[in-house]
Structures are given as C-alpha cells and as structure tokens.
Amino acid sequence: MNKYDSLVAKEQKSICNTYGRYPVDVTRAKDSRLWDLSGKEYIDLLSGISVVNIGHCREELVEVMVEQGRKLVQVSNLFYQEEQVECAEKLLATCDADKVFFCNSGADANEAAIKLARRYMRTIKNRDAYEIITLDGSFHGRTLATLTATGQTGPIKDGFDPLPEGFIHVPAGDIAALENAITDKTAAVMIEMIQGEGGIKPLPEDYVKAIQNLVKEKDILLIVDEVQSGLCRTGKWWAHQHYGVTPHIFTSAKALANGLPMGAMLATEETAKGFTPGSHATTFGGGALVAKVASKVLDIMTEEKLDERAAEMGDFFTAEALKLQDKYPGKIKEVRGLGLMLGVELTFDGNEIFEKLREKGFILNLTKGTILRLLPALTIKKEDLTAFLSALEELLTE
Ligand SMILES: Cc1ncc(COP(=O)(O)O)c(C=O)c1O
Known part of the structure; x- marks a missing residue:
C-alpha cells in the first residue's frame, strides 16, 4: 500500500x-x-x-507564534490580556463597529450575533423580538442555530430536528418578501453580502440599500455575515463597505488568524449593550496566542x-x-x-x-x-x- x-x-x-x-x-x-x-x-x-x-506559512507569523508561545498562550477570559485588546483595536480600525467579542469559528461568531440580537431586543428595547430572517441560499454555519439560519435544505439539515425556533427564510433579492416576513417578533435580518457557499452570488446594490432602509424603518437589526467575505477578500476590508451600509452586527472568522481558529463578532456601541457579564462567553476566544497572530495578520494586510x-x-x-x-x-x-x-x-x-x-x-x-x-x-x-x-x-x- x-x-x-x-x-x-x-x-x-x-x-x-x-x-x-x-x-x-x-x-x-x-x-x-x-x-x-x-x-x-x-x-x-x-x-x-x-x-x-x-499566504501559507508566512515567516512573520511563525516568528510571532514562537515568541508568543514562549510568553503566554491561553489563560481564559477571566483575565485581562493586552494581546486581545491590541487585536480588538486593530480590527475596529478597519470598520465602523465599536466593540468585539472574540470566539473560535464562523459558526461561533454567528451564534454570538444571533444571541446578541435577541438579547438586545429583550433587555435594551424591551421587545419580545427573537426571530432572525435570513436569505434562501445562505450559509451561516453548522451549529444548531446557525444551521437553522442557513437558507438551504437537504442533507445539510436532514436528521437534525427539532431545529431551534425563530428562523425565517425569504428569497434573496425580493424586498417585498422580506418586508412581509417582518413582524413584531423580528429581531434581525441576517445576510451575506456575497453568498459564498451559495455559489458566489453578490446581492444587488439596490436590494441591500432597501434592506438597510427597511431595518431602520422597522427598528430591527442588520447582521452581516462576513465570515468568508471579510478581511480584504473582496477588495475592501469588509464586503459591506462596497455597499455603503453599516450593520449593527457583523461577523468574521476564517482569515482572522490566517489558519489558527479564531472568530469575532463586531457590534455598534448601542447594540453591544445587549451583552453583560455572564450573558455570553467562550474559553478560548481571543486567547493571547491567536490574538497576537491575528494582530500581525491585520498589520500585514494593512502594510501590503x-x-x-x-x-x-x-x-x-x-x-x-x-x-x-x-x-x-x-x-x-x-x-x-x-x-x-x-x-x-x-x-x-x-x-x-x-x-x-x-x-x-x-x-x-x-x-x-x-x-x-x-x-x-x-x-x-x-x-x-x-x-x-x-x-x-x-x-x-x-
Ligand atoms: C458565510 C459563512 N458563514 C459561516 C461559516 C461557518 O464558519 P465555520 O466553518 O468557521 O464555522 C462559513 C463557512 O464556510 C461561511 O462561509
């Protein structure tokens, strides 16, 4: 053999x-x-x-990994870590968001986004609004909530029910369908600017503008999943910057630490009020080693x-x-x-x-x-x- x-x-x-x-x-x-x-x-x-x-195996990242590996790798989020704060500041400098929650993957970042949207509605807006509307053809991850959010059927979902409640799918590009789906139970609309797993399908510009107007009018949140499209991939730091929209929440992962597992959920100051100590957490998120590597990745993306x-x-x-x-x-x-x-x-x-x-x-x-x-x-x-x-x-x- x-x-x-x-x-x-x-x-x-x-x-x-x-x-x-x-x-x-x-x-x-x-x-x-x-x-x-x-x-x-x-x-x-x-x-x-x-x-x-x-690119694979960048020497600069190897050096950071070795140096940080000797200093501090992981200590949990019970402690302040300057590497994490430095990384958050660099990430926030690329966009209009104000706060970061670090986690470990794309699905994990989207889970955080969904949880924040629901909790913001309940605790800050005092509205029992929990439904998340997503688009047909979308992909948001494989955890139970993000799988349910994913606008696809077939093997990806078969055999996993009961799936969590509170997710609604509408056809991409149809603003009337989206408007009809919004009720007083709606917390957020969640979209990928370019559906990646769905077949590289950029959303039309006027549709995205209409979504932004609609979420404003209905006083609900816009979540943008930038797990695949973010971090310079589309020719701007974030795909939503092509469309001139400012999401309340957006998510990142994949390229953040150039291969080490890392995710991030970014939110506006106001929306981030939905989380308070104890409401969300993860052991590994933003640990010193991955954060230091991600900081270097952000530096390289900026410098180059x-x-x-x-x-x-x-x-x-x-x-x-x-x-x-x-x-x-x-x-x-x-x-x-x-x-x-x-x-x-x-x-x-x-x-x-x-x-x-x-x-x-x-x-x-x-x-x-x-x-x-x-x-x-x-x-x-x-x-x-x-x-x-x-x-x-x-x-x-x-
Ligand atoms: C747009 C989008 N969201 C979420 C995910 C899930 O990310 P992960 O596989 O890191 O959980 C992916 C993965 O391909 C993705 O493309």
Missing part, C-alpha cells in the same frame, strides 16, 4: 465520516503552493477556503494594502475570465464575484473539468456542481491566475 492509500485507510478507521475529501494528502504549504506526500506541487486557489488570505491588491487581481481575473466566456459562450454561463472571491459558472456538470484541473495541479472548489469557486490568497501572483485560466481554456477546448 502506498502512503496515500495507507493514510486514507487509517482516516476511514479513525475519523468521523463527515467529509467528502479531495483525493489529495497535503503535507506542506508555502505562499500559494501546496505539496502532497508524493511531492506533487499544486497552485492553491482556495486558501483553506478563504482562510490563509496572506491587500484590500487594493485583491481588487486589482480580482479585476484582472474577471476581465480574463470574461474573455474566455466570450470565446466559449456555450460553456461559461457567468463570471461573478468581487475582488478575489470568484466564481466561474459552467453551463454543464463541472465535476470532470474540476478533477482534470486538480490533476493539472490546481486546487479550487466546485460549488453546486457547476460553479468553479476560487478564493486564492490575496498575495497570489498574477502568473498563477494566468496559469489557471490557460489550463481552464485548454480543458474547455477539449
């Missing part, structure tokens, strides 16, 4: 069967490159699903202007992909995205092309069977994007 087969056999014995994995065993990574056990090199256009936004770089590289990719669409209109249905959150929708089942791209050494994702989803590091070289487009064109001509 070769090393790969042996690993797969051991994995099947020891790990819960929840993932349909790619047939690749990653053993090493650097910048936008991955290597498998056999030494084969791949161009990584997925970055751990929008996680290693500044990775928001601007993502916009520039995204424009380049989109223009080139649109040329491919012009050449092969029968094969490419649509090229979508913002910055380096990119989708190329094929007119046919994409499984074969997706596998062939992997054989050629390109790691990406296939969403909904037809959408090639790319979330490369924001530091990716233009040549790597060009190499991917050439490989795609080659396969489209076959």
